[in-house]
Amino acid sequence: MSAEARQEVIAALQQLRAEWAAGPPGRWENLTIPEYLDAMAAWLESYEQAFISTGRPVPADGWTIFASAVRAAAINEQQLPDALCRGGIRPAA
Secondary structure: OOHHHHHHHHHHHHHHHHHOOOOOOOOEOOOOHHHHHHHHHHHHHOHHHHHHHOOOOOOOOHHHHHHHHHHHOOEOHHHHHHHHHHOOOOOOO
């Protein structure tokens, strides 16, 4: 696991916290801790398919996967590709 990928997790957490600075973000679907954790667990159960279905390579680094899970748990599925791209994961060429 790379130090760069670990920093990606930290940046994702800081980004999500910043989104709450003015109250619940409008783009978030899972606004309570239980909803957020349930969504994260569900995403992690099938994360490979989340990447494959959006044309992205499945990352091998656990930090990268976790950073994506942190972002994905906050939003609905239609916003997922955009959230993954903001996290530095780009579509496969």
